[in-house]
Amino acid sequence: MKIPTEHVLDVEAFYDRIIRFYDISFKFNRYSRSLERYLNDRLPALPEKPRILDAGCGPGLLTEALRKTVGCQARIVGIDLSAKSIEVAKQTVGGAGNSFNKIQFMQANLLNMPFHDESFDLVVTSGALEYVSLQIGLSEIARVLAPGGYLIYLPLRPTLAGYFLAVSFRMKMYMPDEVLESVSSRFRIISEHLFKASEPIGWSKTAMLCRKL
Numbered sequence: 001m002k003i004p005t006e007h008v009l010d011v012e013a014f015y016d017r018i019i020r021f022y023d024i025s026f027k028f029n030r031y032s033r034s035l036e037r038y039l040n041d042r043l044p045a046l047p048e049k050p051r052i053l054d055a056g057c058g059p060g061l062l063t064e065a066l067r068k069t070v071g072c073q074a075r076i077v078g079i080d081l082s083a084k085s086i087e088v089a090k091q092t093v094g095g096a097g098n099s100f101n102k103i104q105f106m107q108a109n110l111l112n113m114p115f116h117d118e119s120f121d122l123v124v125t126s127g128a129l130e131y132v133s134l135q136i137g138l139s140e141i142a143r144v145l146a147p148g149g150y151l152i153y154l155p156l157r158p159t160l161a162g163y164f165l166a167v168s169f170r171m172k173m174y175m176p177d178e179v180l181e182s183v184s185s186r187f188r189i190i191s192e193h194l195f196k197a198s199e200p201i202g203w204s205k206t207a208m209l210c211r212k213l
């Protein structure tokens with residue numbers, strides 16, 4: 001498969017430039033706390049030492065929510081195109097001290113991940129598939145998931161806040177029908193979660209728990 005490198009460089013340079021702003025604004029809107037609450041409620045049963053991937057981890061807010069939820073036996077890997085985002089992600093999870101050693105970050109493209117087939121029990125992704133072809137991104141995620149492995153995916157919603165994010169961060173807005181169709185071609189959708197109106201994350205995102213077909 002040919003990876004469009006020009007687009008990759010654009011996204012990388014864009015996030016290298018704005019990552020501090022992104023990090024502060026998402027901390028301000030209690031994004032991590034909402035993610036942590038969702039994961040506490042909905043995380044599926046995983047193997048004793050689960051292998052988990054955060055695809056397009058950015059500043060590591062979802063990675064950190066995972067770290068707090070899955071327990072210290074987990075091995076978590078975060079990948080992102082932007083080297084500066086990875087530096088920030090290391091600070092985000094390193095600040096907490098404890099299980100930092102089991103979290104690894106690397107600069108990589110989620111369309112062409114440097115992992116063997118079936119390497120992970122759970123893949124989480126938020127705000128990254130909006131930069132790529134949804135079908136190709138989901139198919140690469142399915143490739144690295146073990147049989148019966150889980151995907152937690154937080155797609156953008158076509159709301160005012162969703163469009164504001166899409167324009168501000170140069171994302172594509174996939175319509176709910178397209179999301180459902182693309183996800184269903186590789187995964188069984190177990191649940192779709194609507195966040196409470198009091199949680200800013202819910203103004204622009206939903207969360208889907210899916211299992212590899």
Ligand SMILES: C[S@@+](CC[C@H](N)C(=O)[O-])C[C@H]1O[C@@H](n2cnc3c(N)ncnc32)[C@H](O)[C@@H]1O
Nearest residue numbers: 015056057058080081082109110126127128131
């Ligand atoms: C909106 S941020 C989301 C960050 C984080 N997942 C979160 O929820 O806060 C999007 C991130 O996806 C990354 N990204 C975009 N396209 C990517 C790709 N093809 N491979 C890896 N990372 C990518 C960007 O560099 C950026 O850090």
